[in-house]
Amino acid sequence: MEHNNILTERKIGGIQLITINRPKQLNALNSETIHELGNAFKAAEKTPDIRAIIITGAGEKAFVAGADIKEFAHFSVEEGRSLSAKGHDTLFNLVENLRKPVIAAINGFALGGGLELAMSAHIRVASENARLGLPEVSLGVIPGYGGTQRLAQLIGKGRALELITTAGMISAEKANQFGLVNHLVEQSSLIAKCEEIAGKIAANSPSAIGSAIAAVNAQFQEGADGFQAEIEEFGKCFGTDDFTEGTTAFLEKRKPEFRGLITN
Ligand code: DAK
Numbered sequence: 461m462e463h464n465n466i467l468t469e470r471k472i473g474g475i476q477l478i479t480i481n482r483p484k485q486l487n488a489l490n491s492e493t494i495h496e497l498g499n500a501f502k503a504a505e506k507t508p509d510i511r512a513i514i515i516t517g518a519g520e521k522a523f524v525a526g527a528d529i530k531e532f533a534h535f536s537v538e539e540g541r542s543l544s545a546k547g548h549d550t551l552f553n554l555v556e557n558l559r560k561p562v563i564a565a566i567n568g569f570a571l572g573g574g575l576e577l578a579m580s581a582h583i584r585v586a587s588e589n590a591r592l593g594l595p596e597v598s599l600g601v602i603p604g605y606g607g608t609q610r611l612a613q614l615i616g617k618g619r620a621l622e623l624i625t626t627a628g629m630i631s632a633e634k635a636n637q638f639g640l641v642n643h644l645v646e647q648s649s650l651i652a653k654c655e656e657i658a659g660k661i662a663a664n665s666p667s668a669i670g671s672a673i674a675a676v677n678a679q680f681q682e683g684a685d686g687f688q689a690e691i692e693e694f695g696k697c698f699g700t701d702d703f704t705e706g707t708t709a710f711l712e713k714r715k716p717e718f719r720g721l722i723t724n
Contacts, residue, residue, distance in 0.1 A: 461499065464496070465480065465482055473655070474511035474662045475512055475655060475659070475662070477513075477514045478497065478504075478513060478514070478515045479515075479518050480497070480515070480517045480518060480523075483519035483521070487524045488524065488525050488529070489524055489526070489573045489574065489577070490527075490528035491528075491543075493528075494550055494551050497515075497551050501513065501551070501555055501562070504560065505558050508719070512563065512658035512661045512662060514565050514654045514655070515562060515563070515564050515565065515577070515581060516565035516651065516654075517567055517574075520567065520568060522567070522570075523564070523565075523567050523568055523570040524569070524571070524573065524574025525569045525574060526571045526572030526595070527573035527605070529599065540604070544604040547604070551577070552580045552605045552606045553580070555580040556580045556582075556610075557673075559666075559673055559674065560666070560670065561583060561661050561669060562580075562582050562583070563584070563657055563658060564577070565585055565587075565651055565654045566584060566585065566586040566587065566590045566632070567589075567650055568587070568590055568591070569590070569592075569629075570591070571591075571592070571595055571629070572595060573604075573605050575592050575594055575607065576603060576605040576607040579607065579610040579614060580606060584641040585641060585642060585653050585654050586635055586643070587632065588647060589647055590632040590635070591630070591632070592629060592630050592640060592641075593628055593629035593630060594607045594623060594624050594627075595628075596624075597625060598627035602624070608620075608624065611624065611640075615640050632644050664718070667697070667701075667702045668702060668706075671694070671696060671697055672693070674689060675689050702716075702718050
């Protein structure tokens with residue numbers, strides 16, 4: 461598929477690398493980029509031999525410096541509301557609910573919509589130069605792509621409200637202390653660290669991983685009962701080829717060969 465704003469690359473071991481490629485605009489997310497990213501994630505989910513996805517930004521300065529301010533500067537109340545809802549569906553909720561793990565490789569500024577995208581991912585790794593924040597209130601808006609919810613889930617309400625209301629930026633080190641990122645590495649090792657994590661994921665059952673993501677996410681979904689979701693997803697595992705292969709391989713004292721198909 462042709463894209464104007466993103467690059468996709470298949471790496472060995474079933475890893476898909478998606479790079480937001482607008483370095484002159486610090487990879488700011490315009491609506492075309494959001495649309496292309498949504499399509500790329502959907503395509504990756506449907507491709508059986510892709511086991512994990514890494515999302516990063518082009519260049520050494522920014523992951524994503526926010527939504528493209530030039531694009532939303534003149535929106536009306538109705539446009540703001542409907543585009544927020546559309547963005548949730550097209551990209552941010554899509555990423556969070558993807559049944560394949562998404563790892564955000566935060567290689568620099570992750571601001572506003574950029575941090576919101578990283579927070580939609582399942583795992584975050586930051587390079588030492590990264591700076592993270594939700595500076596929307598400095599522009600007269602609030603985070604509109606899930607940031608008010610996901611930041612509080614990840615670092616707690618008090619820290620989230622301080623970061624949002626001060627429109628501040630925190631260092632990668634502070635983000636690591638807060639648990640906002642899982643790992644902190646030198647920039648030159650960032651993709652390698654993400655590939656190391658993706659490689660471990662790729663050895664495991666894709667259908668069980670999809671179920672695990674759905675069960676963990678259920679805790680944070682309104683009206684969903686996380687324990688009940690776990691029971692349902694657990695039950696479904698017993699009907700998968702991966703379960704047959706995983707248990708048979710253990711009993712035969714060999715490594716399992718999971719087919720990569722999501723069967724539930
Ligand atoms: N949008 C558009 N262009 C951006 C940008 C952005 N968010 N961030 C940077 N750029 C552009 C700059 O305009 C500049 O372009 P030229 O002037 O060279 O043409 C180029 O990238 C390089 O930026 P700087 O020259 O400013 O670079 P510095 O190193 O001096 O500063 C910086 C780096 C990251 C501190 C600075 O660029 C900065 O403060 N950027 C803006 C950060 C920010 O406020 N981001 C937006 C957060 S608000 C919505 C839903 C959600 C949202 C919006 C709408 N709806 C549903 C409608 C979310 C909003 C946000 O994300």
